[in-house]
Amino acid sequence: MKTIIRFEHVSKVYGSENTEVRALSDVNLTVEAGEYCAIMGPSGSGKSTAMNVIGCLDRPTSGSYYLDGVDVAQLNDHELAHIRNRKIGFVFQQFHLLPQLSAMENVMLPMVYAGIPLPQRQQRATEALTRVGLANRLNNRPNQLSGGQQQRVAIARAIVNQPVLLLADEPTGALDSHTTQEVMAIFAELNASGITVVMVTHESEVARLTRRVVWFRDGQVIHPNLSPTDLAQVTVAAV
Amino acid sequence: MEILESVKMAVKTLTANKMRSTLTMLGIIIGNASVITMVGVGQGAQRYASDQFESLGPNVLFVIPGSSESRNRTLDAPRTLTLEDAKAIATQVPTVSGVAPQLQTQQAVVYSNRSTSALILGTTPDFSPVRTFDVAKGRFISDLDVQRGTRSVALGADLAKSLFGTSDPLGQTIRIKNISFQVIGIMEAKGAFLGNNQDDVAYIPLSTMSDQITGNTSPYGTEVTFISIAARDENSVGAAQFQITNLLRLRHKIVTDDDFTVRTQKDALEVVGNVAGALTIMLAAIAGISLFVGGIGIMNIMLVSVRERTQEIGLRKAIGASQDDILVQFIIEAIILAALGGAVGTLIGVGGVTLVSMVSPLKAGVSPAAVMIAVGVSSGIGLFFGVVPARQAAKLDPIVALRSA
Numbered sequence: 321m322k323t324i325i326r327f328e329h330v331s332k333v334y335g336s337e338n339t340e341v342r343a344l345s346d347v348n349l350t351v352e353a354g355e356y357c358a359i360m361g362p363s364g365s366g367k368s369t370a371m372n373v374i375g376c377l378d379r380p381t382s383g384s385y386y387l388d389g390v391d392v393a394q395l396n397d398h399e400l401a402h403i404r405n406r407k408i409g410f411v412f413q414q415f416h417l418l419p420q421l422s423a424m425e426n427v428m429l430p431m432v433y434a435g436i437p438l439p440q441r442q443q444r445a446t447e448a449l450t451r452v453g454l455a456n457r458l459n460n461r462p463n464q465l466s467g468g469q470q471q472r473v474a475i476a477r478a479i480v481n482q483p484v485l486l487l488a489d490e491p492t493g494a495l496d497s498h499t500t501q502e503v504m505a506i507f508a509e510l511n512a513s514g515i516t517v518v519m520v521t522h523e524s525e526v527a528r529l530t531r532r533v534v535w536f537r538d539g540q541v542i543h544p545n546l547s548p549t550d551l552a553q554v555t556v557a558a559v
Numbered sequence: 560m561e562i563l564e565s566v567k568m569a570v571k572t573l574t575a576n577k578m579r580s581t582l583t584m585l586g587i588i589i590g591n592a593s594v595i596t597m598v599g600v601g602q603g604a605q606r607y608a609s610d611q612f613e614s615l616g617p618n619v620l621f622v623i624p625g626s627s628e629s630r631n632r633t634l635d636a637p638r639t640l641t642l643e644d645a646k647a648i649a650t651q652v653p654t655v656s657g658v659a660p661q662l663q664t665q666q667a668v669v670y671s672n673r674s675t676s677a678l679i680l681g682t683t684p685d686f687s688p689v690r691t692f693d694v695a696k697g698r699f700i701s702d703l704d705v706q707r708g709t710r711s712v713a714l715g716a717d718l719a720k721s722l723f724g725t726s727d728p729l730g731q732t733i734r735i736k737n738i739s740f741q742v743i744g745i746m747e748a749k750g751a752f753l754g755n756n757q758d759d760v761a762y763i764p765l766s767t768m769s770d771q772i773t774g775n776t777s778p779y780g781t782e783v784t785f786i787s788i789a790a791r792d793e794n795s796v797g798a799a800q801f802q803i804t805n806l807l808r809l810r811h812k813i814v815t816d817d818d819f820t821v822r823t824q825k826d827a828l829e830v831v832g833n834v835a836g837a838l839t840i841m842l843a844a845i846a847g848i849s850l851f852v853g854g855i856g857i858m859n860i861m862l863v864s865v866r867e868r869t870q871e872i873g874l875r876k877a878i879g880a881s882q883d884d885i886l887v888q889f890i891i892e893a894i895i896l897a898a899l900g901g902a903v904g905t906l907i908g909v910g911g912v913t914l915v916s917m918v919s920p921l922k923a924g925v926s927p928a929a930v931m932i933a934v935g936v937s938s939g940i941g942l943f944f945g946v947v948p949a950r951q952a953a954k955l956d957p958i959v960a961l962r963s964a
């Protein structure tokens with residue numbers, strides 16, 4: 321198995337000396353290619369910080385992060401932009417769609433930065449939107465779509481450049497339980513097609529649909545590899 | 560990312576926020592419109608004044624009272640010139656072919672029950688050839704008229720029309736300052752000179768003018784307002800200027816400062832060129848400042864826009880935009896705004912210039928150079944003032960930008 325994420329003694333400290341917050345504290349973690357895992361833990365335990373480091377949106381204060389074997393600290397802005405564009409797909413709790421663009425145009429955006437020509441962009445965006453069940457909503461603006469539909473557009477945007485790693489920070493946090501099920505089905509299908517999926521969630525029903533749970537507390541990983549089926553007893557013990 | 564994609568993206572963003580885009584462009588629009596109008600009007604004024612002086616003919620010289628250095632020289636300045644000066648020039652300066660002293664004042668002119676105000680110009684027969692004012696009907700003032708101080712008057716075309724309408728003025732009697740004059744001739748229409756109607760004029764003998772209309776107050780002889788002179792030909796203008804100056808210095812017993820100035824057509828053109836050139840530069844500078852202010856306006860609003868769009872910028876970075884991509888995107892937005900504002904401003908400026916040429920005698924034109932400079936400069940201003948906000952946008956930390964929700 322190929323290791324896709326490797327944290328070695330990763331720490332992230334916010335603020336200066338007297339107002340210091342250790343969001344991540346000496347975290348060691350590995351995720352293999354093809355895994356489907358959920359990051360859980362109490363609020364403020366460092367889950368989002370970890371996701372942002374994994375997604376190359378943020379850099380660790382100390383320690384090393386290897387993405388697909390590459391030490392991210394050594395990369396310049398262009399190389400980081402390239403990695404965020406090609407290797408990683410990011411799904412946010414608040415969707416972050418551009419309001420002035422249609423669903424189609426939002427999904428095409430990563431391909432614009434990849435320098436893919438327009439006809440191909442249109443074709444692949446259509447495919448991605450079809451894959452998340454929005455073939456009939458290509459030209460709708462975000463404000464003409466429901467929350468679940470918007471999140472599916474965001475997922476289509478995240479997968480359209482065929483990333484190896486799909487990251488989602490509380491992707492169902494803003495959705496009702498029915499649409500949560502729909503979105504989780506899409507993640508399961510994407511994982512089945514070979515994409516590594518890491519998501520943050522605080523809902524055990526969501527985590528139970530994954531295949532591995534990583535448990536954070538106070539900026540540390542206290543359970544690196546829980547089985548989702550053991551979740552109930554751990555939740556009680558850990559919180 | 561390709562530049563064409565950046566342009567498309569910028570257009571998309573700008574059209575999505577038409578109100579803000581328009582407001583951003585406003586400064587540049589105004590700046591450009593004023594550059595085009597100001598420079599057009601300035602050059603039109605210059606061309607107009609040059610044409611007017613050109614129309615005097617290359618042989619003409621003027622002697623005006625006061626030295627060329629004295630700052631408040633006007634036609635009402637100390638009347639140091641006399642009819643005797645004019646006669647001396649005519650007889651003693653060999654390069655001169657005609658001398659027309661002029662004494663003038665504005666007066667009411669009355670015919671039967673019609674009254675109008677006109678310029679009364681006392682002069683000698685030489686006026687007609689020297690200034691090329693031709694007689695349409697009847698005759699101009701003769702030497703005999705001047706000698707005898709007759710009450711004869713030749714009317715400018717407009718004055719004749721406003722007093723007599725369609726009837727024939729020749730032989731009729733008009734009254735100037737309650738003195739009766741007989742109409743002896745009607746002049747050809749001449750048009751305006753520097754905005755003054757030259758056809759609303761009554762020509763009378765200089766002697767009659769000084770004796771009966773203005774009254775002579777000069778201790779030096781019969782005073783005149785100024786003297787128009789024709790040199791023998793174009794090549795003798797310089798010599799004539801020199802000789803007239805010397806003669807008048809002798810006659811006026813000048814030791815240090817001249818109390819008169821001899822101007823040639825070339826001098827006048829030069830003055831016009833200098834004044835109009837300075838005017839154009841000044842107008843262009845004012846307009847340039849407003850263009851600059853327009854650029855600052857673009858920068859201001861774009862800085863606000865960067866702040867408003869931090870989330871968008873963060874998202875773009877999260878999905879693969881590099882700092883350069885963001886930088887280019889914002890700079891292109893600024894350039895498009897400035898160039899478009901420049902184009903709109905230019906159109907408005909062209910409209911303004913056209914309007915000016917329609918309602919005034921200034922043949923204001925839009926020089927292609929002014930248009931090119933204005934549009935070029937505004938695009939440059941967009942680039943220059945777009946860089947600061949664009950760099951700010953490019954430098955945004957993606958995670959901070961995304962979290963700013």
Ligand SMILES: Nc1ncnc2c1ncn2[C@@H]1O[C@H](COP(=O)(O)OP(=O)(O)O)[C@@H](O)[C@H]1O
Nearest residue numbers: 334335341343362363364365366367368369370
């Ligand atoms: N930009 C920041 N500046 C200061 N403190 C921060 C910042 N981001 C996160 N933190 C702090 O780091 C800790 C971990 O935050 P986060 O990773 O968002 O937690 P979680 O996602 O698990 O709720 C929290 O105490 C949070 O207040």
Ligand SMILES: [Mg+2]
Nearest residue numbers: 367368369489
């Ligand atoms: Mg979080």
